[in-house]
Amino acid sequence: MSSLTFQELILGLQRFWGENGCVVLQPLDLEVGAGTFHPATFLRALGPENWNAAYVQPSRRPGDGRYGENPNRLQHYYQFQVVMKPSPADFQDRYLDSLRSLGLDPLEHDVRFVEDNWESPTLGAWGLGWEVWLNGMEVSQFTYFQQAGGLECFPVTGEITYGIERLAMYLQGVESVYDLVWSETPTGTVTYGDVFHQNEVEMSHFNFEHADVPQLLNYFEFCETEAERLVSLQLVLPAYEFVMKASHAFNLLDARHAIGVTERQRYILRVRTLARMAAHAYVDSRARLGFPMADKDLADAALAQREKSEAAS
């Protein structure tokens, strides 16, 4: 069997998880550092409502750029994200089936779940789970969310994040990400390099040398006040967009080395405060709707709990 092209890998995962009850979404059209930032993960993990989704998320980490010269490092790459809430009892088995669907036989390849505890300081989120090893290489992250935006996650969202470039490099047996076959077309082979190399070179220059620091500092402040203003207007989703924008502005400033060590910690705290605020506002907004996507018993319990704590305060 000839190995999967990059796009076949994505299509395969979408098909697999679509058939496993997930809503297949399209990427979020904003710059984010990871698929977890997508409202379909971060916000949907909050509150009692059920949710199953899968999507590709382009992820930007300005500091990881290497001007297109490092075969393993990119400032823009893809994550394939799966979230299932509540996490199903056979979540691991389904994940293993997804590998089988890509042609990876766990009786040939040594697949292992190795302890890994995940934490995102900017999102005020943490969970427990594993990194999944394929013959010693980490190809996925597997997490049971315990907290997000400082709020307890209940029911628990199970999250799988596939590093699809890595997986594809493995399947295709190439040493450089730029050599990945993206697609075989009638006019010839299109590689990952054809699609993204120029982007890596130019974005690295931008991220490290030309991103406008004074403007970005102002923009961070703007995003911060805007998020606060929008929350006060009960416009939760726009408010959360500004949290993500603030986070990306911070990442760019970090890549420009524009923030000192102690200052850096303070910026992370500011983003976390915003994320926490948006998280609370989101749950409030869903409560006002009566948590329509939750199991009835959990919705009732959550609403009753809220009433009780409101009465107490």
Added chain:
Amino acid sequence: MSTRTLCFELGVEELPAGELKGMALSLESGMCKGINEAGLSFEHSKTFWTPRRLAVVISGLQEAGEATTSEVLGPPVAAATDNDGAWTPAAIGFAKKQGVAPDKLIAISTPKGERLGLQKALPGKLAADVVPTIIETAVGQIPVSKRMRWGRARHEFLRPVQWLMLLFGEEVLELSLFNLNSDRLTAGHRFHSQGTVSLERADDYESVLKAHHVIPSAAEREAIICSEVAALAEEGETAIIDDSLLEEVGGLVEFPVALRGSFDPDFLSVPREALISSMREHQKYFHLEKADGSLVPSFITVSNIVSSQPDTVIKGNERVIRPRLADAAFFFATDKQTSLSSKSERLTGVTFQGKLGSLADKQHRIKNIACAIAPALNADIDIVTRASGLIKCDLVSDMVLEFPELQGITGAHYAKHDGESELVASIIEEHYWPKYSGDTLPSTPEAMTVALADRIDTLVGIFGIGEIPSGSKDPFALRRASLAVIRMALDSARDMPIRTLLSAGSEQFDTDQIANETVENVTAYLLDRLPAHYEESGIGVDVLRAALETGSDTFGDIEDRLFALVDFMGSELAESLAAANKRVANILAKSDAELGSIDLSLLTENAEKRLVQALQSVSEDIVTACSTGRFASALEQLASLRDPIDDFFDQVMVNADDPALKRNRLTILKQLREQFLMVADLAVLAR
């Protein structure tokens, strides 16, 4: 007596390798304890753990415990009947509560007098009845380092629980935990076994799992790994199997299969520690050495399957290790482009601690401290100066940023590359020694000097800004640093007072940078660590206290006193002297008289004359012995005072009616006490 085997297995999603053993042993001890407390006996218990299961098999467990009787006590017999001999309400009430007629009650004698009561026969407990509750309790007591929830349930564990298997002989005992019901079903290997596996008899646990590609015994898995790994070493090679790595690897697999891969020999130019660290820390690989100790460009990984294509697994692992080693080689090459000394400039940008400045500041202070104490340690001051200007430079190298555990080792490599002497390079590496309790001490006086200076700076600085360790909070590892200071000082700076050592540290700070009483605080902290230091030698806290009461603040002096005391203690003579000292101390404590010198004309009794004489005849020798550290000899002299002291207490009245006599006798005791205190406070050792 019929018995059966009990088998309980908790099926889980992969638990962290490092926690398996502790969890399984806790489950076992919890179950055994519960079974014992229920009055049931068993022959043997065995515990099993793999990433996916914690299990306990208890063989020869009694089906039913022995019947027992217990006494129930009611009111005192005296209060059980009234004057007419009729039962009182208290007696009737008690009988009713126990469900018997009052006539059935008997008199039971107790330390508090006769009580009305009855003997109750208690049937033995049935294992099948009590075991589920015992297991529930034992599972609840398993230590869980980080709790998590899953799905839509509130229960918590370290990772999701998947199944409960509970068999007593051939019978399933009912147990509900984590929204699961117990059954006879378990699971075999994740990939080599399909579906669930039904266990017919508890006794078959191990053999059935083995038939399904699971080795439930950790010891057996480790033995398999050892022999497979060793078998992969070729002629002239040795596979290095470290115990902690072995335990970790054993906790990552249910069916270990060792495979050997290789890497490009060009990487061998990278310091071996970096290569080993890449293999071990990140990938859990074992490495191989040749007879001359050099590294073999190969690794051994332990997979969890009998792969249909072992080569796929090997090639895959080789692909993972290659970029890691390439990173290490790259860091090594770039780091070497600039000299170690030139890296010292970058130390100014790295904070040691907010109030104590940068690593450059720390390195500068260490240099000054090291120079101050070098003469006392017979260290060459030029070499100490040269080395201490370089010791922290590798902390800003790319290699150490990537492999923090290689601090020191990396610096030593770079120093040699820069043409520094072997001695300077070894100081850079060894100044972190001893790294843990029992680790080797630095091997040269110069390395010892710098290592001591580094610890002194940390202790004085961190204490000085009030970050004093408390309870489990010790972020700067000051306890470990203190024990290192004690060991190094005892080895190489025995005669240097602790306060002098620490002052060399405190003088490096501005007066407003650290608290005034810092040296005193750290001195007290170090002295408080002495019991921990001497714990292994079995020297008791009281002996230590007896030596410390002399107020000595020199480690060597304290130790000399200690060893003399330890030899002296245990004899009947020592006990009697200790008792005498305590008596003297008590008498002196009660008196507030101003005492001068002994007035020989006031000596009336023979016993007191003899004591004074004895005292005077030994005092000079004791002073000499103590000033030259010969405390055993001083103790011998003091021992000769035993009979005069005993006679004194037998025959002389200290609290004489004549105040002048009384004062003179107290003075004798005070001088006696002072003689003893030159060696140690024996009063502390009195029983």
